[in-house]
Amino acid sequence: MAAAARLYLLHGGHSSLAIEVDAAGVPVWRHWGARLPDGIKSGPALAETRPPASFSLEQPAVFSPFPGFGMGWFAQSALLAHRQGQAFVFEPQAWHVVPSDRQLAITARDDVAGITVTLQLRLDPQDDVLTVATSLTNTGAGLLDVQWLAAAVLPLPSSAHSVRHVSGRHNSEFVPCEDVLGRGQWRRENRRGLTSHDSFPGAIVTTPGSTADSGLTYGAQLAWSGNHAQLIEWLDDGRYQWQLGEWLAPGEVRLEQGGRLDAPDVLATCSPDGWNGVARNFHRAVRDSIRWPDGQMAPRPVHLNTWEGFYFDHDEAQLKALATAAAAIGVERFVLDDGWFKGRDDDTRSLGDWTVDLRKYPQGLKPLADHVRAAGMEFGLWVEPEMVNPDSDLFRAHPDWVLQIAGRPLLTARNQLVLDLTRPEVSDYLFGAVDSLLRELPIAYLKWDHNRDLTMAGDAGGRAAYRRQILAAYALFDRLRSAWPAVEIEACAGGGGRIDAGIIRRTHRFWTSDCIDAVSRVTMQHGFLQFMPPEVMGSHIGAAPAHSTGRSQSMDFRAAVAIAGHFGLEFNLLDMTDSESARLAAWIAFYKEWRHLLAGQVATGSANDHLAWQANGSEGQWLLCVYRLGPSELRYAPALPLPFLEDGQWQIRRIDPVDRPDRDSRWRQGWTAGAAWLRDVGLPLPPMKAESAALFQIDRA
Structure with missing residues (x-):
């Protein structure tokens, strides 16, 4: 008599994953998404709810954390390998799942193919980032040629709607792209030998209604600096699988008996707070990995x-x-x-x-x-x-x-x-x-x-x-x-x-980019911040006109864009007038006053009428930078919703690194408003010309 199914759960602060080991001993993906209650009852095993489908195998393949090849799993497999053109099937006969503190160790052994795969899945309760580490060992006789080894195979719900990713080129990195998912496969590959300007090894997946700050949203990125591939594929039950891994050149990985291939780590996360929530989770995980x-x-x-x-x-x-x-x-x-x-x-x-x-x-x-x-x-x-x-x-x-x-x-x-x-x-x-x-x-x-x-x-x-x-x-x-x-x-x-x-x-x-044009940099920096924290984002004041685009912007606008990351200068200071030097010194002093917020939370967004913004801060204080990238098309400036603020009362005032007596006193003196009002009605903005910025200090009242 086969053993009953068993459920393994890992919980983060706002997300959970669930893997069921079915009656045949095979682990099956059941859930990765919103946080489940501790001690939740899972309901019936998956096999008990699925009658045989027409024109299908009597032994249907299941969606495991490492799907095989050649024995009924017809979607993308997690492994493609062979021995001199033979032994190309991979289907483990033995699985072992060992839980420990906030992680699962999964071993898949195929004695016919002579391959053992180990997976380590760890869900961090602080940042809600799931780290997946995958290794393959050639336990059989002779060389094993590996064509594809998925570093992670992640489940996405049937409600997954679109994938947000970035493209670009030299001097134009982090170009935003979005593709709607359907009954097919979405795939990005990079074969340039390094991470590349045009195909970042990660993406964001949204569900219907997701925004920058709300809605269930998923993210994953490969911790690897070379060739890579990722795919999102529709499955027969309406869900999707998301695979990430190295793109391998022909003959690149040939393992001797006993040889081992370690895939790069994958960082994956799920947030109920939109893609800004995903970004915050990634930032905490990346910060933990830096050796200062x-x-x-x-x-x-x-x-x-x-x-x-x-x-x-x-x-x-x-x-x-x-x-x-x-x-x-x-x-x-x-x-x-x-x-x-x-x-x-x-x-x-x-x-x-x-x-x-x-x-x-x-x-x-x-x-x-x-x-x-x-x-x-x-x-x-x-x-x-x-x-x-x-x-x-x-x-x-x-x-x-x-x-x-x-x-x-x-x-x-x-x-x-x-x-x-x-x-x-x-x-x-x-x-x-x-x-x-x-x-x-x-x-x-x-x-x-x-x-x-x-x-x-x-x-x-x-x-x-x-x-x-x-x-x-x-x-x-x-x-x-x-x-x-x-x-x-x-x-x-x-x-x-x-x-x-x-x-x-x-x-x-x-x-971040050899392009220091401030208008171009706003979009690039928002794309960067989706995956990496601001304190490691090099952002400089460049020359005017910009060497990469020929466009000229004011010192104040260039500086306001540059303070959003690790602030720097990249032009000949000896060409400045005394007044320009004094203005730049004021911006430098301003950055030093506020740079401690770089290590806090980040929210970014855009609004109609050519507006973009970035907020750096914490629960008690924020620095908000609002950028007007083009001329206003409206008679009156629209209010800017501030979705990142937590409940309570907030004091807001406009601040200027350089004294500007012409600023409207209503914004300089500031006012107090409730978070709900600022989130839904918005912050009234002063008049702003194209390619200008307004900075606001926001403190909990």
Whole structure:
């Protein structure tokens, strides 16, 4: 007699998951969604409520946390593998589910295929984030070729309506997209070798009526910096499955007997509070994964980067003058960008030769670094260790050190090739080069760039090396972090090409985009904040006109957009007038006063009449930034609902970093209103011209 079904439940603060082990011992997805009461009675087992369907197997396959292939599960399977074209079926004969504190360990063993898969599912009660870790072991004889291994297989309800995701390109990251789900498959794949500008490894799924701040909403993202795929597929019972994992190149994973493949973690969450609720859950989980120097995040320092101010035209005297001017207005970190190393006058040469250009810096970089430090700022340096120019001493000495495939041309991008980090001698060289810089100079910060996609990604043996390249890069980061735990690292890849929950475990900041145009940045930053918290979002005041778009915006508007994240500057301060310097100093002082709220909650939104907004804060205090992106089309400015406020009375007043006596006193003096009124009726807005901002302080009364 078969054993009765058993139910396993994990509870978060606002969500629950339920997995039923049926009479045959197979775990089956029953629920992932709204919080269920403790001790809930589950009702009948799934098999008891499903009569046989016509034109179907007498032994129907069930929706397990790891669906098999070839034995009746006709939707996307969690595994595609074979042994020299045979043994392609995967259907476990034995399952084991072991519960422990807030997690389930699930083992699936297929002795015919010679494969064992283990899943760890942990639901955090603080952030409602479900972390899924999946591993596969080849327990059979001979090589096992793996084509697809789902890092997670998640259930979505039949009410799932649409998927919100982002696309883009260099200088235009986080372009919002939305697709309606139907009786088919939604799929996104990335094969660029790094996270990519155009296909972030995650998405948001809404249900009918979901908004930014209400309604059951789901989110998931892969903690991985390489090729990836995700799909959402309609199932025969009207539900959907959501799979995420690495996209694997042909022949990329071949496991010897006893070999193991660990999939990247998946972070997944469900919130009753719309996609802003999903974002808040992700923010807490990502924050917990960051390894800060001394174990705690220091206030995010005001940041100056030299790139758009100087590009490759380095002049030591000018840069010292820049550092002096930066310190005088309150800058706390000075980062020297590309152009400092031997022969680096443009992007065609010298990448890989990590020694100082003595033509530009006759005594090396130490005099500049010491000048920066004497002015009271940290010194940071740009590097791009994973790349090499063909016109470099490194490539001339070691042309075999780049990713390449015999008989195929070496394709360059930004005049560079990719070093093969899977070769120990290459990783050792790069560690030594960066380690030497850190020993010689008082470097507190590295801007680590990665300025091209991967092509010809073959190793010394001609095998695809995409995933091993990422793992080797992770190992290099980890090795340097271990040797220099006090140094912070910024992840940059032509701007936002390597933003993900895998690389942030080794770094402390993202460069969101090479586009610093403030209008463009509002949308990009809202897309970024769906998955990552604001304190790691690099956001700078750039030049006017913006180098990427040619558009000009006022200093006040550019600054109001930049304070929404980790605030910085990226233009030549020496070109400013005294009044402009004073205005910028006021914005810097304002950021320092309010930056503690970056580590709190975040809400973003848009409204009609070309309005967008972001609020940073906590239960007791919020900073609200309202942006007008285009000219008003209405006779009177519409009120702005504030859905993020909790019940109670709130005091609201408009604040200005720069004294503006022309501001209407009604908004400067402020007023008190109830949360319900502000949520449903809204905050009255002052007149605002196109490409301008209004800032409000909101305190619990």
